[in-house]
Amino acid sequence: xxxxxxxxxxxxxxxxxxxxxxxxxxxxxxxxxxxxxxxxxxxxxxxxxxxxxxxxxxxxxxxxxxxxxxxxxxxxxxxxxxxxxxxxxxxxxxxxxxxxxxxxxxxxxxxxxxxxxxxxxxxxxxxxxxxxxxxxxxxxxxxxxxxxxxxxxxxxxxxxxxxxxxxxxxxxxxxxxxxxxxxxxxxxxxxxxxxxxxxxxxxxxxxxxxxxxxxxxxxxxxxxxxxxxxxxxxxxxxxxxxxxxxxxxxxxxxxxxxxxxxxxxxxxxxxxxxxxxxxxxxxxxxxxxxxxxxxxxxxxxxxxxxxxxxxxxxxx
Ligand code: TMO
Numbered sequence: 001x002x003x004x005x006x007x008x009x010x011x012x013x014x015x016x017x018x019x020x021x022x023x024x025x026x027x028x029x030x031x032x033x034x035x036x037x038x039x040x041x042x043x044x045x046x047x048x049x050x051x052x053x054x055x056x057x058x059x060x061x062x063x064x065x066x067x068x069x070x071x072x073x074x075x076x077x078x079x080x081x082x083x084x085x086x087x088x089x090x091x092x093x094x095x096x097x098x099x100x101x102x103x104x105x106x107x108x109x110x111x112x113x114x115x116x117x118x119x120x121x122x123x124x125x126x127x128x129x130x131x132x133x134x135x136x137x138x139x140x141x142x143x144x145x146x147x148x149x150x151x152x153x154x155x156x157x158x159x160x161x162x163x164x165x166x167x168x169x170x171x172x173x174x175x176x177x178x179x180x181x182x183x184x185x186x187x188x189x190x191x192x193x194x195x196x197x198x199x200x201x202x203x204x205x206x207x208x209x210x211x212x213x214x215x216x217x218x219x220x221x222x223x224x225x226x227x228x229x230x231x232x233x234x235x236x237x238x239x240x241x242x243x244x245x246x247x248x249x250x251x252x253x254x255x256x257x258x259x260x261x262x263x264x265x266x267x268x269x270x271x272x273x274x275x276x277x278x279x280x281x282x283x284x285x286x287x288x289x290x291x292x293x294x295x296x297x298x299x300x301x302x303x304x305x306x307x308x309x310x311x312x313x314x315x316x
Contacts, residue, residue: 025263027056027058027264030059031059032058032060032261032268033061033063033078034049034060034061034063034083035064035079036064036065037066037067039184040184040210040286041282041286042067043289044285044288044296044299045300046062046083047062047296048303048311050062051300051301053268053271056315058267063079067089067161070082071093071094072097074097075097075102077258079258080257080261080265081106081257081258081261081272083255085254086206086251087247087248087252087253088115088116088247089115089161089162091230091251097256101259105256106255106269106272107273107275107276108253108254108255109253109255109276109282110276110278111208113206113208113250113252114206114207114249115204116220117203118203118205118206118217118218118219119131119202119217120191120194120216121216121218122195122198126142127139127142130218131219132221133174133221133246136202137152137172139200140174141175142200143202147177147179148176148179151175152176153176154169154176154177154178154179155180155181155187155202155204156178156181156203156204157181157187157204158180158181158183158184159180165204166178167241168243168244171236171241171244172237172238181203191203191215205219207279208282208286210283210287213291220246222245223236223237223244223246224245225245225246225248226245229242229243229245230242230243255275257269271315274313274314275311281307284303285300288303
């Protein structure tokens with residue numbers, strides 16, 4: 001084949017391809033509404049994805065939103081998407097919104113998640129039977145505080161995360177009182193304070209998070225999560241109660257989208273479906289804020305700079 005034929009052949013192939021590529025509509029210039037919540041990886045990830053959308057010429061607005069109520073907001077199109085649907089904390093709210101209609105599952109991240117009662121490793125010295133939950137319960141008095149009397153204190157997260165810790169304590173008949181921290185930083189402050197005199201503590205924690213880089217520790221092993229634990233009382237070790245189990249030890253991390261997003265912002269939607277972060281990438285996002293003390297916007301810009309091949313593969 002001579003050069004000209006080659007060129008014509010190549011041009012011909014190009015022309016055919018051009019003809020078969022459907023003409024995509026442009027993305028709306030209305031802002032894509034990205035909800036942010038009260039833990040660092042979610043805020044940084046929201047800005048990472050927002051800055052990716054801006055890189056293709058879209059407009060973005062961030063709205064601080066309650067992490068349970070957000071599923072209703074996305075369903076109604078008041079928020080466009082949700083980037084961190086954690087199975088343990090939000091599986092129930094997400095499924096309820098799915099059933100009502102208006103939002104859909106936009107795919108899983110690569111990350112595998114766990115959210116549950118957790119202790120730093122020095123706690124095991126006071127309660128050697130850990131991580132078993134019954135051993136923890138037998139040690140309840142060691143976790144007592146003035147606020148909880150002779151019962152142990154479990155320091156849970158802010159109330160909008162896992163709303164059913166008290167139900168679990170009741171279903172498993174535990175000698176613990178659930179005290180909710182006002183913020184994520186209150187959890188980390190308690191951890192740092194307990195470290196000083198190696199005081200035993202049990203707090204809410206999750207993975208991926210920055211904590212694993214600073215504090216070795218373990219999750220409490222509750223009765224293993226099973227289908228129906230959260231909505232079918234008859235199932236599980238307590239035949240009269242729901243929440244008689246731990247959270248899933250290998251939980252999903254999903255993205256959710258408003259059903260109208262695909263039509264209004266087709267390019268951004270296409271990118272959203274491709275986005276998939278790993279445990280290490282999410283832990284890094286949290287670290288930039290919680291250890292390096294960057295502002296979330298700057299942390300996102302930094303993350304994009306050091307991970308260009310990762311996200312460019314979603315936009316090309
Ligand atoms: C929702 N969270 C990741 C804080 O468990």
